[in-house]
Amino acid sequence: MSKEDAIVLKNIGMKFNLSKEKVDSLKDYVIQSLRHQIQYNEFWALKDINLTIKKGERVGILGLNGAGKSTLLKVIAGVFKPTEGTLEKHGKIAPLLELGAGFEKQYTGKENIYLYGAMLGYTKQFIDEKYDEIVEFSELGEFIDVPVKNYSSGMKSRLGFSIATIVSPKILILDEVLSVGDAKFRKKSEKKVMSMFDSGVTVLFVSHSLDQVKRICNKAMILDHGKLIAFGEIDDIASVYEKMIEEREKEVPKKKIKKSTAKKE
Incomplete structure (x- = not known):
């Protein structure tokens, strides 16, 4: 791994074992496991991923649903x-994957700022030192003293984003997080992320908006069925x-026609 590299992936594969049987309780699962009665289907969410991302590159990850982007x-x-495979990283990572997933629902927004x-x-x-800045950016106002269990998903995401982006990391990972909140907050969030570029941050960004990817990223990759x-x-x-996308959209009507023809026969 050279000094210019931020992330290096070599032959990365991610396999999940999907159970064929329906197990209703932990007791049944343990019993069936001990009897070797549970069978699994192998599902490779990622396979043979080889990639080198340089420091300062902003990479958009494109692909249809189920392509393996979030994985x-x-x-x-x-x-x-x-x-399988090896992964090397250089620098502190700020993963903005599921914003607010680590919040304690019984605690207030203020308490969760310190916890998160x-x-x-x-x-x-x-x-x-950064508390007032976090609250101001989140736009939660007096709701910061309200338990998080009373927050909407948008409010939790705004607070999570405000905490996670208070410092500029070396590597920033964004999974659909710039689509949270209303249009005004989305625009502000995007501006916040783009302000980090001056510090040479490396960005990995997943979004269903190709226009947004083009605004933020200078590189991109396409994943298809984990490859x-x-x-x-x-x-x-x-x-x-x-x-x-155009080719996939053309394929859909053809499949529907085949199914309707088969039913008539």
């Missing part, structure tokens, strides 16, 4: 340990992805 981000963030901040490695002194099929400059990859 790849979770492997890089350390949420999942890959089944501690989970991200921030000291109490640092959070004390990396293209990687390069954003404009080149965007063109490939648009053609891929």
Whole structure:
């Protein structure tokens, strides 16, 4: 791994075992497991991923639903340990995957700022200094003293985003998080992320909005059924992805026609 590299993936594969049987309780699961009665289907969410991302590159991850985009981000963030292959990272990672997932519902927004901040490695002194800035950016106002269990999903995401982006990490991982909140907050969140680019942050970004990916990223990749099929400059990859979408959309009517014909026969 050279000094210019931020992330290097070699032959990364991620396998999940999907149970064929329906198990209604933990007791049944243990009994059937001991009797070797549970069978699994292997599902490879990622397979043979080889990729090097340089420091300062902003990479959009494109693909249809089920392509493996979120799984790849979770492997890089350390949420999942890959089944096979090796992963090297250089620099502190700020994973914005499921914003607010670590919040304690019974605690207030203020209490969760300190709890969530501690989970991200921030000291109490640092959070004390940044507290007002976090609250102001989240736009929660007096709701900051209300238990999180009374928050909407948008409010939780706004608070999570405000805490996670209070410092500029070396590697920023974004999974659909710029689509949270109303239009005004989405625009503000995007501006916040783009302000980090001056510090040379490396970005991995998943979004269903190709226009948003093109605004934020200078590189892109395409995943299809867990495999990396293209990687390069954003404009080149965007063109490939648009053609891929067009071809898939043409295939759908053909499949419907075949099914209706088969029913008539």
